[in-house]
Amino acid sequence: MKKISILGSTGSIGTQTLDVISHYPEQYTVEGLSGGHNIKLLAEQIRQFRPRKASVATKELAEQLSLEIPSDVKVYYGEEGLIEIAAGTDAEFVVTAVVGSQGLAPTIAAIEAGKQIGLANKETLVSAGHLVTGLANRRGVRLLPIDSEHSAIFQCLQGERQEQIHTITLTASGGSFRDRTRDELKHVTVEDALKHPNWAMGAKITIDSATMVNKGLEVIEAHWLFDLSYDQIEVLIHPESIIHSFVEFKDYSVIAQMGLPDMRVPIQYALTYPNRMKTPAGRLRLKDIGRLHFREMDFSRYPCLRMAFESGRIGGSMPTVYNAANEVAVERFLKGEISFLDIERVIEQVMAEHEPVAFPDLPAIFEIDKWARLAARNVMPQL
Structure with missing residues (x-):
């Protein structure tokens, strides 16, 4: 059985990771879970998956959680708690799914401890890509991408040589406001921004999708994951989110990874790599989709993506x-x-x-x- 710890188990990626695990209880055991502030859901997860250790945001929440879960589960809190779940368990594989730069320190701790990483926290590579990738190389740790776009590129590159890559293209849904002009964005509300047309995600990443910051972070992450120059990374709007990303090689052949928009597919591939298993996701039937559409990226419409390329090149x-x-x-x-x-x-x-x-x-x-x-x-x- 593969032993797993999850940082951010109560978030969108964390809950879907546990859903994948629940379909193969004979394959996985959960060693640690961190859940931030949502102790009600975390307590349910603990009772179902019986990790040895758990972590929450504050001491007060830790004391409250301890009253609601089996007494043999050790409870931690704060940044030290995240690091304990990342590096202080018997887990061999750590899914880093906390939101934002708070994922950096525990991810580094997990790499230092020799854990393999399922990377769903893109801010880790954005903030400290040179340190994280260098450390992973020295420790012999593989960074397996969980983001659908990076998982797609990773899958397209299996059996290929990195020096044969011409470009990679990350596809973008366009977010909540992909059909609105900039003038129409002046008075949009939070509720408007949180209505993503394709994906079920947390609030922060949904807003990032609407501004295209999320794609900008992915561009920087791809630079580090695949050792590519920014001139080799392109972005294309693809409203249906069926082609998750693709690679163009030097002979201009293109290999794309396709599927219905369901994060459980890239999550499971990271967990089972290099093997593939049946997922709880639905099958893609192109005859039912009919048509796929693509739009050139407009950097004046999405200046946050332009700034991402600028920051990466600097x-x-x-x-x-x-x-x-x-x-x-x-x-x-x-x-x-x-x-x-x-x-x-x-x-x-x-x-x-x-x-x-x-x-x-x-x-x-x-x-x-x-x-x-x-x-x-x-x-x-x-x-």
């Missing part, structure tokens, strides 16, 4: 700033403090104020992340 600490400023801007939008279009303005202003550091170490990354968050909170909303 490199060093700039992607850390891009990510941190966005996290704060999205938080402020969800709270009603700023408008939807203010998100991109916050990111652009904070990036403009930053002097990039070429090769930041981990303490420097944390300090730069902290600075960027403070700067993003101080950007005033557009009147």
